Amino acid sequence: MPGANDGHPRDSGDRPGGTAPTGQPRDSRNAPLAARLHGVSRSFGRVVALNDVDFELRPGEIHGLLGENGAGKTTLARVMAGLLAPDRGRVEIGGRALEGGGARTARELGVAMVHQHFSLVPRFTGFENVLLFNGGGWTRRGRLRRGFRERVEARAAELGLAVELDLPVEELGMVERQRVEILKALAGPTRVLILDEPTTVLAPQEVSGLFAVLARVARAGTGVVLVAHKLDEVLAAADRMTVLRGGARVLTRPRGDATEAGLVAAMVGRGGVGDGGRVTRKRPDGAPADRAEAGDAVADGGGGDQANPPVAELRRVTAGDPEGERIVDLSLEVRRGEIVGIAGVGGNGQRTLAAVLAGVRKPVRGEVRIPREVGWIPQDRVEEGLVGDFTVAENVAFALHGSADFRNGPWLDWKRVGRTAAEMVAGMEVRGGGAGDRAGRLSGGNQQKVVAGRELLRSRILLVAESPARGLDVRATAQLRGRIARLARDGPGPPGIVLVSTDLDEILELADRILVMVRGRLLPLPPHGRHPDAIGHLMLAATTSSPTPPPTPTP
Amino acid sequence: MTPPSLSAALRRWPLLRPATALLATAAVTAALLALGGHHPGAVFATLIRGAFGTWDRFLSGTLLRATPLLLTGLAVAVAFRARVLNIGAEGQLHAGALAGVAVAVLLPGATGLVLLPATLLAAALAGALWAAVPAAMKTAMGVGEVITTLLMNFVALYLAQFLVQGPLQEARGVFNQTDEIPAAAHLPPLFPGTRLHLGFLIGLGLAFALWLYLTRTPGGFRMRAVGASVRAAEVSGRFRALPVIWMTFLASGIVAGLAGWIQVAGVTRRMYEGLSPGWGYTAIAVALLARLHPLWVIPAAILFGALSAGGGAMQREAGVPEVWVRGIEALVILAVLAVDQTARARADGGGRD
Numbered sequence: 001m002p003g004a005n006d007g008h009p010r011d012s013g014d015r016p017g018g019t020a021p022t023g024q025p026r027d028s029r030n031a032p033l034a035a036r037l038h039g040v041s042r043s044f045g046r047v048v049a050l051n052d053v054d055f056e057l058r059p060g061e062i063h064g065l066l067g068e069n070g071a072g073k074t075t076l077a078r079v080m081a082g083l084l085a086p087d088r089g090r091v092e093i094g095g096r097a098l099e100g101g102g103a104r105t106a107r108e109l110g111v112a113m114v115h116q117h118f119s120l121v122p123r124f125t126g127f128e129n130v131l132l133f134n135g136g137g138w139t140r141r142g143r144l145r146r147g148f149r150e151r152v153e154a155r156a157a158e159l160g161l162a163v164e165l166d167l168p169v170e171e172l173g174m175v176e177r178q179r180v181e182i183l184k185a186l187a188g189p190t191r192v193l194i195l196d197e198p199t200t201v202l203a204p205q206e207v208s209g210l211f212a213v214l215a216r217v218a219r220a221g222t223g224v225v226l227v228a229h230k231l232d233e234v235l236a237a238a239d240r241m242t243v244l245r246g247g248a249r250v251l252t253r254p255r256g257d258a259t260e261a262g263l264v265a266a267m268v269g270r271g272g273v274g275d276g277g278r279v280t281r282k283r284p285d286g287a288p289a290d291r292a293e294a295g296d297a298v299a300d301g302g303g304g305d306q307a308n309p310p311v312a313e314l315r316r317v318t319a320g321d322p323e324g325e326r327i328v329d330l331s332l333e334v335r336r337g338e339i340v341g342i343a344g345v346g347g348n349g350q351r352t353l354a355a356v357l358a359g360v361r362k363p364v365r366g367e368v369r370i371p372r373e374v375g376w377i378p379q380d381r382v383e384e385g386l387v388g389d390f391t392v393a394e395n396v397a398f399a400l401h402g403s404a405d406f407r408n409g410p411w412l413d414w415k416r417v418g419r420t421a422a423e424m425v426a427g428m429e430v431r432g433g434g435a436g437d438r439a440g441r442l443s444g445g446n447q448q449k450v451v452a453g454r455e456l457l458r459s460r461i462l463l464v465a466e467s468p469a470r471g472l473d474v475r476a477t478a479q480l481r482g483r484i485a486r487l488a489r490d491g492p493g494p495p496g497i498v499l500v501s502t503d504l505d506e507i508l509e510l511a512d513r514i515l516v517m518v519r520g521r522l523l524p525l526p527p528h529g530r531h532p533d534a535i536g537h538l539m540l541a542a543t544t545s546s547p548t549p550p551p552t553p554t555p
Numbered sequence: 556m557t558p559p560s561l562s563a564a565l566r567r568w569p570l571l572r573p574a575t576a577l578l579a580t581a582a583v584t585a586a587l588l589a590l591g592g593h594h595p596g597a598v599f600a601t602l603i604r605g606a607f608g609t610w611d612r613f614l615s616g617t618l619l620r621a622t623p624l625l626l627t628g629l630a631v632a633v634a635f636r637a638r639v640l641n642i643g644a645e646g647q648l649h650a651g652a653l654a655g656v657a658v659a660v661l662l663p664g665a666t667g668l669v670l671l672p673a674t675l676l677a678a679a680l681a682g683a684l685w686a687a688v689p690a691a692m693k694t695a696m697g698v699g700e701v702i703t704t705l706l707m708n709f710v711a712l713y714l715a716q717f718l719v720q721g722p723l724q725e726a727r728g729v730f731n732q733t734d735e736i737p738a739a740a741h742l743p744p745l746f747p748g749t750r751l752h753l754g755f756l757i758g759l760g761l762a763f764a765l766w767l768y769l770t771r772t773p774g775g776f777r778m779r780a781v782g783a784s785v786r787a788a789e790v791s792g793r794f795r796a797l798p799v800i801w802m803t804f805l806a807s808g809i810v811a812g813l814a815g816w817i818q819v820a821g822v823t824r825r826m827y828e829g830l831s832p833g834w835g836y837t838a839i840a841v842a843l844l845a846r847l848h849p850l851w852v853i854p855a856a857i858l859f860g861a862l863s864a865g866g867g868a869m870q871r872e873a874g875v876p877e878v879w880v881r882g883i884e885a886l887v888i889l890a891v892l893a894v895d896q897t898a899r900a901r902a903d904g905g906g907r908d
């Protein structure tokens with residue numbers, strides 16, 4: 001294929017007469033749209049995921065697709081990628097109808113999608129994964145096409161994607177996997193690139209890197225669809241944005257005409273975020289406004305609080321998981337009523353720290369004192385937090401099956417489990433299914449509410465929350481954060497909370513004291529360092545330059 | 556609304572799936588029979604008469620033949636529920652039969668009250684031991700159990716061959732079989748004058764017990780959780796999957812081991828080469844047809860028992876060779892898998908966000 005075609009599949013010239021087979025393009029510039037959806041509807045059983053949606057994607061634009069959990073964003077993306085056939089309506093890619101769906105047809109027309117949960121073969125190297133998705137890499141006789149490797153590398157360089165091509169994907173971090181996924185999508189000619197919630201796995205600094213890549217992709221003429229739920233990100237990256245609510249398109253605006261408040265109103269449709277979910281903003285020094293004394297006492301790490309002994313204590317703990325993510329000689333104390341924020345670039349040991357605190361991973365060295373029952377909202381909700389084939393009640397039973405309260409002689413008391421699950425479903429406002437429905441039927445955000453709700457049941461003494469709001473929409477995020485903030489000052493014996501997050505805003509909003517995780521160690525903030533820039537600096541400076549991070553202080 | 560498709564219907568009513576699979580099997584079989592010059596209706600009628608025609612055919616034919624399939628089917632179903640792919644019910648069955656016979660022959664003086672429990676215990680332990688080898692290899696070394704359980708079948712088969720030709724051979728030394736076990740070790744018939752024995756009731760009881768265990772107890776919940784996702788079990792359930800996997804291997808081996816000895820104690824009264832015509836493998840079809848549900852294993856086993864019992868009549872009365880029955884069994888497996896896949900086909904598109 002000629003190099004000029006890279007990133008831009010067939011130009012309009014290869015269509016006779018330049019007319020779309022079905023209808024005239026609406027675009028006044030008369031260039032074919034990168035993609036166009038006309039009156040698309042799609043239902044799953046009784047649930048209407050998309051209702052008569054029109055959507056246009058221009059070549060060379062980044063188009064933000066916004067909406068609450070369950071608004072239909074992913075369904076729309078999947079319809080466009082040919083992964084789902086619409087019940088009604090028409091999909092055109094570059095002016096050609098995508099008849100009856102079909103991922104292969106969509107791919108041939110130049111559509112590529114980066115899924116929220118990556119679709120890579122873990123044992124294959126990055127290059128093999130790229131090859132797998134790009135038939136152009138093979139000759140007819142099944143040999144590797146000469147020069148393909150070089151072209152892939154050149155493409156990566158051109159896009160500014162630093163990709164490790166020769167390691168098995170399972171050995172790569174989330175960020176690197178995403179780069180492989182993007183390169184995989186863009187190695188061939190691409191007219192439409194769809195990214196489903198691509199920023200959820202990234203640290204703030206990495207997000208801007210991703211957006212730079214997307215800008216380069218768009219400049220080459222590809223239409224980019226950015227599915228997201230974080231407004232500031234979409235406002236930063238997108239040229240235009242479309243808001244879906246309840247499966248219908250609410251508005252489409254160019255960036256210049258969009259305001260954060262207007263978009264939130266469009267997404268939520270209830271005139272803003274509910275009061276119940278509002279979080280008390282902290283004072284600039286970081287202590288929560290309404291419990292300044294207690295917060296200050298712990299925030300400076302004063303270990304001598306006799307009245308409030310730690311509920312969890314790690315002393316010089318070294319541990320790791322088989323994937324090589326580890327903590328080294330790490331010490332940490334968590335007391336009741338405090339929220340300890342752990343910031344850091346993903347993959348620096350946060351996973352292992354959380355698993356050790358939850359009692360799932362045993363340390364190689366060091367002393368671990370943790371409560372018998374710990375709430376843990378794990379990072380990977382779909383694989384680890386839930387069983388899709390189990391009902392919501394059965395998923396809640398993960399937290400209850402060992403408790404004597406939910407036993408009746410040798411039997412598990414499913415009635416009580418069901419009642420508890422139903423209360424949780426109501427309390428967390430889980431939508432799309434009840435306690436008796438399969439958890440796999442729920443949308444991603446609602447599945448996450450189930451996980452969070454279940455772990456809150458376990459959090460009487462200690463809660464470890466890994467990016468708890470990841471993947472939730474504006475309203476649900478505010479509600480969950482509010483719940484966590486209230487939990488920390490709940491009643492006479494509130495639990496201690498460890499908040500592990502790559503989202504600095506989340507940490508700054510909730511945490512009483514902040515530690516930064518770098519290469520398996522915890523670094524304290526410098527005095528007056530409670531600021532995104534200072535934290536970001538600590539996260540990055542230590543990852544890139546300093547070969548030996550400073551020793552972990554005992555908090 | 557889209558018109559209801561077959562796959563949607565299969566998804567909504569899971570019970571339709573085995574029914575569809577059986578209908579498909581019957582259709583294909585009928586077509587093949589017609590091609591072979593037989594009259595499908597007449598052949599099926601003969602088959603059904605042979606299996607259900609009289610009380611004696613039903614009790615002494617169908618249910619008697621269903622008994623080992625019921626037990627091994629349960630062994631496979633329980634294992635598969637925890638995603639322990641035990642292909643070794645055949646070997647565990649032989650191990651159980653050998654151990655039971657050995658105890659019965661070596662303790663001839665014991666009374667029934669002692670001997671029968673002792674033989675059942677020995678059979679259970681032997682089945683568990685046979686399953687423990689693949690369990691250890693899986694949990695300690697990560698060796699896939701499909702291969703190890705399968706290979707352990709051959710070890711059991713050849714061990715049985717060796718024992719009935721040597722150490723356990725009958726005193727007369729004529730045939731490659733053991734002496735007849737003492738009457739105290741017999742499983743009594745359920746109804747006078749029929750061959751159906753207490754083992755069938757043991758099978759029914761085990762099916763019920765396993766169903767209760769899987770659905771109503773914390774241990775059963777953990778087993779199903781491990782079957783669904785080991786990582787979810789460990790992260791969300793906070794329990795270690797390895798002990799559960801061990802438990803599952805042992806439970807499956809115990810049930811399969813009992814199947815072997817129950818066949819000897821209830822029917823053959825001695826152990827010989829070729830005791831099982833492959834029940835341990837047919838059990839996989841039984842378990843899959845039952846959708847791994849212990850209670851549904853009962854009708855599934857009876858169906859396969861009926862095929863086996865009716866096959867004889869089919870050969871005698873309709874002139875259709877009995878090997879057709881083996882073909883039908885294989886078709887059932889294919890149909891079950893095809894139907895499950897059809898049901899799953901569009902379910903994958905269900906994720907929304």
